[in-house]
Amino acid sequence: MAGALGSVGAVLPRCSFLLNPSRTLMRPTKPSLAAAIRASPSPTTATATIGANAELALEAKVESRRNKLACPICYYPLITKNDQNSASTYGYTLECNSCKKAYLNNETYIDLTVAGGSEDYSETMPAATELFRTPLVSYLYERGWRQNFVWGGFPGPEKEFEMAKDYLKPTIGGTIVDASCGSGLFSRLFAKSGMYSLVIALDFSENMLRQCNEFIKQENISKENLILVRADISRLPFSSSSIDAVHAGAAIHCWPSPSTAVAEISRVLRPGGVFVATTFILDILPSTIPVLKTVRQYFAQATSNTIYLSEGELGDLCRACGLVNFTCVRSGPFVMLSASKPR
Numbered sequence: 316m317a318g319a320l321g322s323v324g325a326v327l328p329r330c331s332f333l334l335n336p337s338r339t340l341m342r343p344t345k346p347s348l349a350a351a352i353r354a355s356p357s358p359t360t361a362t363a364t365i366g367a368n369a370e371l372a373l374e375a376k377v378e379s380r381r382n383k384l385a386c387p388i389c390y391y392p393l394i395t396k397n398d399q400n401s402a403s404t405y406g407y408t409l410e411c412n413s414c415k416k417a418y419l420n421n422e423t424y425i426d427l428t429v430a431g432g433s434e435d436y437s438e439t440m441p442a443a444t445e446l447f448r449t450p451l452v453s454y455l456y457e458r459g460w461r462q463n464f465v466w467g468g469f470p471g472p473e474k475e476f477e478m479a480k481d482y483l484k485p486t487i488g489g490t491i492v493d494a495s496c497g498s499g500l501f502s503r504l505f506a507k508s509g510m511y512s513l514v515i516a517l518d519f520s521e522n523m524l525r526q527c528n529e530f531i532k533q534e535n536i537s538k539e540n541l542i543l544v545r546a547d548i549s550r551l552p553f554s555s556s557s558i559d560a561v562h563a564g565a566a567i568h569c570w571p572s573p574s575t576a577v578a579e580i581s582r583v584l585r586p587g588g589v590f591v592a593t594t595f596i597l598d599i600l601p602s603t604i605p606v607l608k609t610v611r612q613y614f615a616q617a618t619s620n621t622i623y624l625s626e627g628e629l630g631d632l633c634r635a636c637g638l639v640n641f642t643c644v645r646s647g648p649f650v651m652l653s654a655s656k657p658r
């Protein structure tokens with residue numbers, strides 16, 4: 316067991332403050348530390364005070380990041396154990412305090428799917444989820460696939476990012492989950508922007524997360540405030556009311572059950588937290604033709620895939636899941652929507 320879980324700590328500690336506490340301890344930029352240096356009469360006392368203060372600050376920072384991750388079964392925060400028997404480089408194990416399930420990671424991401432780590436059990440998701448798990452689609456995604464969305468009115472990641480930032484203003488400084496991040500085009504932009512204290516790049520696809528990690532390395536992006544998590548949108552590994560913002564680019568139409576997904580997003584958002592998403596919209600087809608709705612329902616049943624919703628349905632979906640202040644902007648089939656958790 317310990318062997319199988321050996322690398323569990325290797326992802327959390329990839330946040331370099333966990334990996335190398337001295338890096339954080341030595342940072343001279345904090346005004347409180349500088350003030351402590353100036354106020355202290357003796358260099359030895361000053362060093363000790365700095366050390367103690369910084370250690371407390373570090374512990375609080377590490378603890379608050381750990382607390383963001385929860386068991387996808389119980390929704391209780393995961394605890395990081397100093398496991399001396401673990402083969403993990405840093406001796407950390409992520410474990411649910413309630414059901415005691417331990418969660419695996421590899422070099423790239425923490426696997427917080429419910430079935431993650433099962434040896435015999437596996438299940439197939441609907442086609443729109445499985446498609447993105449393939450190595451080929453994950454590789455091609457930012458190498459042409461995503462660019463094609465321009466034909467559906469998507470303005471392109473940079474412009475979409477700027478638009479999303481407007482909605483996200485009330486959540487600056489907090490934690491953002493880039494849900495269904497794919498190869499991480501927005502997770503990387505959020506991490507580089509410094510807007511958030513923590514960016515969680517989350518996807519169900521192992522290969523998308525690997526691609527995301529590759530791009531992070533290529534672009535030399537610090538992982539101090541960025542973690543990669545494998546999870547199902549219908550079972551988010553966060554405690555209720557613990558997240559400031561959820562962004563989901565071009566993903567709602569890929570989710571097996573948009574209502575379960577948005578309900579989960581609503582659950583994890585704190586009061587006043589913001590949900591921003593883009594998707595393709597369907598109501599360019601006349602909604603007055605009932606047969607279209609019926610055909611769509613049959614198609615969805617037969618393929619177990621959701622197809623594109625209308626603006627009215629998207630608003631209804633958000634409200635049904637307890638979100639308020641629904642608003643959206645559109646350009647052809649492209650829509651960016653936002654809604655928030657009531658205060």
Ligand SMILES: C[S@@+](CC[C@H](N)C(=O)[O-])C[C@H]1O[C@@H](n2cnc3c(N)ncnc32)[C@H](O)[C@@H]1O
Pocket residue numbers: 440443444447448461494495496497498499500501517518519520523546547548549563564565566569570571
């Ligand atoms: C079209 S890509 C969007 C990627 C990126 N957010 C963007 O804006 O281009 C849709 C993503 O949804 C993810 N996805 C599909 N089903 C999911 C599920 N059940 N849970 C989490 N992510 C899922 C896929 O793996 C894929 O990466």
